[in-house]
Amino acid sequence: MKNKETAFFNAQTVNFREVCMGNIAPNTLYRSSHPIKDNKQEKAISLLVSKVQIKTVINLCDTMSGITGKSVIAPWYNSLFRSGRVIALGMDFNCTSFSFNKKLKETLQFIIHRESPYLIHCHAGVDRTGFVCMVIESFMGASLDEVINDYLKSFNSIFESSIYDAKKADEATVMQILSSMSNSQIINEQNLQHIAETYLRCKIGLSAEEVELLRNKLSGN
Numbered sequence: 001m002k003n004k005e006t007a008f009f010n011a012q013t014v015n016f017r018e019v020c021m022g023n024i025a026p027n028t029l030y031r032s033s034h035p036i037k038d039n040k041q042e043k044a045i046s047l048l049v050s051k052v053q054i055k056t057v058i059n060l061c062d063t064m065s066g067i068t069g070k071s072v073i074a075p076w077y078n079s080l081f082r083s084g085r086v087i088a089l090g091m092d093f094n095c096t097s098f099s100f101n102k103k104l105k106e107t108l109q110f111i112i113h114r115e116s117p118y119l120i121h122c123h124a125g126v127d128r129t130g131f132v133c134m135v136i137e138s139f140m141g142a143s144l145d146e147v148i149n150d151y152l153k154s155f156n157s158i159f160e161s162s163i164y165d166a167k168k169a170d171e172a173t174v175m176q177i178l179s180s181m182s183n184s185q186i187i188n189e190q191n192l193q194h195i196a197e198t199y200l201r202c203k204i205g206l207s208a209e210e211v212e213l214l215r216n217k218l219s220g221n
Contacts, residue, residue: 010044015125015154018052019133022141022193025220027052028116031133033125034061035077042074049076049119056080056114058107059088060122060129066090085114091122095131095180105204107132112213116220126154131177138181138196140218144189148174 011017016032030052035045057080059067067088071078080086087110089103111118122128130151137147151174178187181199185191200206206214 011048014041014044014048016045016048017153019137019150021137021143021146021150023215023219024137024140024142025116025218028118028218028220029133029136030054030117030119031125031129032119032121034059034121034123035119036067036070036074037123042077046074046076052117054080054117054119055085056111056116056118057086058110058118058120058132059086060091060103060107060120060132062088063090064088091128093127095128095177101204104132104135105206108200108204108206108214109210112210112217116217124154130154131180134174134178135181135196135199136218138178138192139200140215141193144187144192147178147192151177 014033016030018027019029019031020026032045032048034041035049035057036042054076057077062070064087067081067086071081071086077086087106089106091100091103094100107120120129120132134147134151137150142150148171152169152171155169175187178192181187181203182195185195187195197211200211200214201208
């Protein structure tokens with residue numbers, strides 16, 4: 001019991017958790033703060049990663065050249081990086097910018113062509129990771145409450161949002177972020193999945209074939 005409690009505490013501390021809602025298959029998608037931020041961080045996440053056997057990493061905050069030196073402190077991360085199973089995108093915080101959309105497209109295409117389980121992270125695992133996970137969750141049929149609650153869970157970690165005051169982050173905050181997908185259309189339970197799929201096709205630029213491949217990958221087919 002003590003080991004389980006310790007593992008749960010470590011997971012909360014480093015903002016590591018599984019994303020399993022809607023049609024996302026179990027042991028397919030995970031999110032966390034930066035796994036190689038420092039030695040203490042690396043030790044906690046390396047144990048969690050080993051347990052779920054992460055095979056692909058999407059790093060939203062660094063660049064490929066920037067993690068060349070960093071990755072050596074974590075053998076598991078370095079091994080994935082050297083074998084082409086880590087992508088580092090250097091995303092900014094503006095989820096409506098052309099650059100962000102382009103890098104989100106690269107993220108999803110990387111998932112399509114790599115093996116699960118996947119780990120998505122940025123620095124804190126709050127803002128950029130939060131938005132990317134919301135898009136995926138919505139696309140895969142998660143309920144609006146599930147999407148909102150998953151985003152807000154990260155505010156219980158020791159990390160802070162780079163955009164929002166943790167004390168002011170609430171359902172309205174998440175709905176405002178989600179509206180980035182909708183072209184001013186009001187998002188509700190009934191249209192969330194459709195809006196997410198339209199967003200992937202029209203704003204992000206995935207082809208119809210890529211959308212289906214992504215759906216199949218995340219559902220474990």
